[in-house]
Amino acid sequence: MSVEETLKPLFKEIETLKPNFIERLKTAVSIPSVSGDESLRPRVFEMADFLKRELTKLGAHDIQLRDLGIQPPPVNDPSLKLPPIVLARYGDDSSKKTVLVYGHYDVQPALKEDGWSTDPFTLKEIDGKLYGRGSTDDKGPVMGWLNAIEAHRQSGVEFPVNLVMCFEGMEESGSLGLEELIQKEAKKYFNGVDAVCISDNYWLGTKKPVLTYGLRGCNYYQIKVQGPGADLHSGVFGGIIHEPMTDLISVMGKLVDSKGKILIPGVSEMVAPVTDKEDEIYEKIEFDVDELNSAAGSDTAIYQDKKQILMHRWRFPSLSLHGIEGAFSGGGAKTVIPAKVTGKFSIRTVPDMDSAKLDKLVFKYIEEQFAKLKSPNTFKVELIHDGNYWISDPFNENFTAAKKATKLVWGVEPDLTREGGSIPITLTFQDELHTSVLLLPMGMGDDGAHSINEKLNTSNYVNGVKTLASYLHYYGAGEK
């Protein structure tokens, strides 16, 4: 029997179960599992318990709520416990492939007073849209995996793979403890994983489903310039000492031009050339400058054509100046000469930029620029954070299965997208489990994850369950 034939009764069952699925999401949304709010930490644990209950009911086994210990500082409550990582398996057939699925059960903060039209923790369906905090990020997709199991059980369709589930409760707060767990469990709980699927991002727009095969990395730097022993009054010292702000602003002004061009020599030379195959991918994607302008809330786009915009968001590096620590940052007029100022900027990295080589280029260039000033102020440039870019082959078995699933459910080929930001855990899964990672989003570009009135279209929720299930079937049908 073909995969499509197998899926027919499953899809029928999914339609039947739609009210159950919405009810499951409603219960999940009703638990305000805000990881960033210490006072709500018990509710994050409650959400883990809810998952355990649901997984047990659905016949999952080896369910573990992994204790991650105490949350490291800065915290208000020094004995604050980290929420557990929920691990579970469904199916244990050595003749089948094994797919690890990742999601997170914590959410961003939300208050009705922030401007929500409905109570953020009461899932409400209006005009085919399910409003509520976590509906799309990431409780909808997490429930999606549970719903897929339920649909199989109810329809009697055989589950096509061994499923390993990994749901964390600290994603919105830095994924504390996750990387260590993946490293530790690579050869244990996650042993034998053939592919990883993460459903925690979004379509590019609202019309076409996507698969995501790349993320930019980020190297974050700071430039410290220090002069006087303490902040000085500009009336007394203005004009007679070398002011740290003058030096810092001068150096920061030489990093990037108004058009976004990085002025540090050697950086663009590290960027992988655009291939014909890649060029074709961009050609097909649905997107235009109006979508960018509306997302930015302004008419300040550097590029006007689709391909340039998307390439510069996804596959070219960028440099942003974020701010200055130690300078006057309040309202009004303060005549201070700041004694010690720290400029912050970051570079979004892409293939084939080598992070360590980039650091060297950055340090060398900035040191040269500072040397030109012949300033007696002390100066230091340093990397304070980095996360590598991630790129996958979007034509491999994992992506091909997801492509077929999307085509079957939505009737169109998905666009192949990247994202400009980083999801560091993607790379960790790929590197630690030595396997392909696929980003398979459920929601749309206008879902408003992290903002008010977060929503997930009901059709995306239901078709999402079908897509996730189909993906497992297509992937499971391939050679083991």
Add this chain to the structure above:
Amino acid sequence: MSVEETLKPLFKEIETLKPNFIERLKTAVSIPSVSGDESLRPRVFEMADFLKRELTKLGAHDIQLRDLGIQPPPVNDPSLKLPPIVLARYGDDSSKKTVLVYGHYDVQPALKEDGWSTDPFTLKEIDGKLYGRGSTDDKGPVMGWLNAIEAHRQSGVEFPVNLVMCFEGMEESGSLGLEELIQKEAKKYFNGVDAVCISDNYWLGTKKPVLTYGLRGCNYYQIKVQGPGADLHSGVFGGIIHEPMTDLISVMGKLVDSKGKILIPGVSEMVAPVTDKEDEIYEKIEFDVDELNSAAGSDTAIYQDKKQILMHRWRFPSLSLHGIEGAFSGGGAKTVIPAKVTGKFSIRTVPDMDSAKLDKLVFKYIEEQFAKLKSPNTFKVELIHDGNYWISDPFNENFTAAKKATKLVWGVEPDLTREGGSIPITLTFQDELHTSVLLLPMGMGDDGAHSINEKLNTSNYVNGVKTLASYLHYYGAGEK
């Protein structure tokens, strides 16, 4: 009888009264009249009452505690009352000249925990230095005028002028209400004033007394650059929109070079040329680069020779970059693209810079620099505060009297100094009363006004009383 003969018994009396003078200052310092701390406002009023009591005892007349009403926002307590301006007269002889003396009876905040070696509100004499908050700024000088009256009364030496006293209680908090009062009373309480003497600054160093004849002004500007509707994530938008920070830093980087040279065309052309007479003044002043380095707490002086340092502090303009409002200013790494950023800088002004003309040059230059960026972001540059420079003829009758007094008491000619900062009220007195204003300091450059362990040398306090009194005698002896 010569002025010097007249002063002999007065000086003797001042030595005799030294314990009384110290006791008077001790009582004044014991009242924590911190104008910047709302919770201490009753103590500021208490200090005004103390002045009234002392002035009454000393035979002053027409003593008025001028009610200035409610303090305008921002305040925590919307019904917070401003402390009164204390007005008083001593002597009312139409054949004598009239001298207005100004001082302030409020002080900077001080806490033992800030690092004071002694309790800041208990005047303590150690090794010839009187430690305590307000000892030098400005309770010492204010008590100085009262002490001068007392010495005349005790010695029977005739008071040489009619004295008009104006003591305010909000100097450390913006002199709220003072300018209005001076304007209102110019032709009333202050009618007939021949000269003004302000004792609220310091010697340049610690070896030679000074008279101060100039203050720089200050024009404070801000540059607003606005792009996106809200702060954006650099992962998503970095490289595809014109970032306001890039534009702002670029423009701010073109205002001043690392050596303090203002890059705005036309500004230096407005500066009055150095005259031979002025050059001579600088030649004689005691100062060296070590004093600057020790005051700045660093070895970052632009100029190494005395004349260049002092001229650039006092009689040349300077431009300082103070900071940026709206950018990331915290610790750590935040990948934000700030949507709206406001850069702050100010220019210290000197003769013969015209404030309005300067504004035009600044606006034009910055607009040109921004235009070169061809950025679609919105942009605005504006003046948010200005105060004019002040300059006096240091060879006029008022200064000449002070010069003779200083020479008599200290045995040396005072250095003629300016200051780099502004004391806006100086100019107000000069303009409203159409008279010469003299800045006649009592304390030394190392007194630590506004910092911990503020002190006034006992010899400066006692010789200061002699100097103030002698000044009145020399000035009173001149043609009316």
